[in-house]
Amino acid sequence: MNKTLKIVSWNINSVRLRINMVLDFLQLHQADILCLQEIKCETDLFPYDAFKQAGYENCYVIGQKSYNGVAIISKIPLTHINIANVTGDQDGARFISANLPSGVVLKNYYIPAGGDIADETENVKFKHKMDFVRSLCDTATPNIPQIILGDFNIAPYEHDVWSHKQLLEVGSHTPQEVYLLNNFKQAGDFCDIARHFHDASQKVYSWWSYRSKDWQKSNRGRRLDHIWCSNSLKDSIKNFDIYQDYRNHERPSDHVPIAIEYAL
């Protein structure tokens, strides 16, 4: 057994299209557990064999056609697999959890993007997003040690976006979304691991739009992807990484992988 587990979160935006990139990443960075969002395929069409051949024999998947879909891919067997919807059938495949050997619960979320228009009466997708996060607040379990991660589609801090002022009314950075996300963080007694390692004055992004001629030059990024842990586990988190170079890969996802090292 390793003394640490390397746990990765990555919105892959089609796992079948980018399977080779993912396998290269796993080998190069020696990840133990990979949590994917937006796999964009049905459960049966997930590339199980490719992961198994790479040494990841334990794949837990909830997919759907064309949209959404999440998975946990692991070198070690996990237990207590749970795919319960957060707010009901409307969610799509946006949640999967499993227990680590230490008993800590690992939860992988793909929170709805919700669109740009941050108005729950004008935009049903935004209402779905807000309902999703409200439901997370209402069902938080602060006494259960856990690591939660995924594409939260909310960038809470000023320096989680390229322009705080210009994005204040744009979905992902509005005060009402940040308020709800902070409620969830308090209700669950969570630590935002990226901000544990990088103070609030530093720009930290995990996503850059495809709609930019030169993403690196303009650097109009957002920190939409997160890894949180129970505050009681904070001292067990030994490292946090963002693999920004994967945004420069041929045919990249618009999100890059983020990772922690968790000491068992």
Added chain:
DNA sequence: ATGGTTGGGGGCCAA
């Protein structure tokens, strides 16, 4: 304020 690009799947919707 707008527009810009990508993926799935074969329309256009979602991001």
